[in-house]
Amino acid sequence: xxxxxxxxxxxxxxxxxxxxxxxxxxxxxxxxxxxxxxxxxxxxxxxxxxxxxxxxxxxxxxxxxxxxxxxxxxxxxxxxxxxxxxxxxxxxxxxxxxxxxxxxxxxxxxxxxxxxxxxxxxxxxxxxxxxxxxxxxxxxxxxxxxxxxxxxxxxxxxxxxxxxxxxxxxxxxxxxxxxxxxxxxxxxxxxxxxxxxxxxxxxxxxxxxxxxxxxxxxxxx
Numbered sequence: 001x002x003x004x005x006x007x008x009x010x011x012x013x014x015x016x017x018x019x020x021x022x023x024x025x026x027x028x029x030x031x032x033x034x035x036x037x038x039x040x041x042x043x044x045x046x047x048x049x050x051x052x053x054x055x056x057x058x059x060x061x062x063x064x065x066x067x068x069x070x071x072x073x074x075x076x077x078x079x080x081x082x083x084x085x086x087x088x089x090x091x092x093x094x095x096x097x098x099x100x101x102x103x104x105x106x107x108x109x110x111x112x113x114x115x116x117x118x119x120x121x122x123x124x125x126x127x128x129x130x131x132x133x134x135x136x137x138x139x140x141x142x143x144x145x146x147x148x149x150x151x152x153x154x155x156x157x158x159x160x161x162x163x164x165x166x167x168x169x170x171x172x173x174x175x176x177x178x179x180x181x182x183x184x185x186x187x188x189x190x191x192x193x194x195x196x197x198x199x200x201x202x203x204x205x206x207x208x209x210x211x212x213x214x215x216x217x218x219x220x221x
Contacts (some may be wrong), residue, residue, distance in 0.1 A: 073100070073184070079194060080185045087182060089134065089209060096127055101171045102141050103130050105181045113165055115139075115215035119155045120167040128219050132165055133181040135215055136208030138199055141169040142176045150176060153190030163203050163215050181207045 071085010087105030096107050103126050112131035113124055129139055138161075140154050154176070158166040169177075174186040178195065180202035187194050204211060 070099070078197075080183055080198070083182045083184075092127070096130075098126060098130075100184070101173070102126065102139060102169055102177065102179050102184070103133075104179050104184050105133060106130060108134065112215070112218040114218045114220045115165040116162050117159045118165045118220065119158050120165065120221050122167070122221055123169055124165075124167045124221075125219075129165070129167070132215065132218070133179065134209045135163070135213040136181070136204040136211055137163045137165055137215055138203050139179045140164065140166040140176070141172055141179065142166075143168070143170045143172060143174075146175040147189070150190040154195070157190070157195070157199075161199060161203065164199070165215075178202075180205065181209060183207060 071083055071087075073081040074084050075081045083100070083104055088107040089105075090107040091110035092107045093109070096103075098106050108130035109125070109127035110131070111128055112135060113120075113128045115132040115135065115137035133139060140158055142151055142154070155166055158164045176187050176189065178185050178187060178198045180198070183202060185194065185198060187198075
């Protein structure tokens with residue numbers, strides 16, 4: 001009788017120990033699941049925050065021209081068009097759609113085109129050229145309708161003038177155009193006296209947002 005009671009007590013104790021171990025095992029599993037779930041939630045929140053910030057940053061970059069480049073040209077008695085409105089100056093990585101061609105300012109790439117009398121034979125990335133304008137350069141652009149003689153004469157002038165650059169631009173309205181930060185005009189040819197006037201006024205002129213900034217050490221074709 002006593003032996004049977006002892007055997008039953010031993011068995012019950014063994015079951016209790018087994019149940020305790022099972023409960024401890026369940027608690028460990030639950031803790032692991034809770035921790036894992038917490039990690040997933042936190043990771044999701046972090047990823048969501050990063051994605052939101054990145055999305056906002058991308059939106060800022062892609063809409064920079066629309067939000068900061070509003071305005072219009074006003075033509076003066078001298079024929080120079082002046083942009084009346086805000087021209088953004090933020091460095092962006094995405095393509096900026098400028099409200100004028102060639103652009104005379106606005107958000108742009110962080111790297112400028114070399115503008116130390118540089119003459120380019122291919123169209124430029126507007127975002128780099130605008131940075132050159134920010135440094136106080138004058139940008140000479142021309143279409144296929146410009147005469148070869150005018151192109152060669154203007155190229156010779158640019159090559160001997162620091163803080164200038166020249167490139168083709170078949171998207172522009174007129175055969176030959178001159179641009180500076182916030183200013184632009186059309187000229188009839190290389191011998192148009194307005195070429196010299198524009199250079200004298202706007203090469204490192206008062207309109208320059210960053211006077212004295214480098215026109216070398218940037219991009220070159």
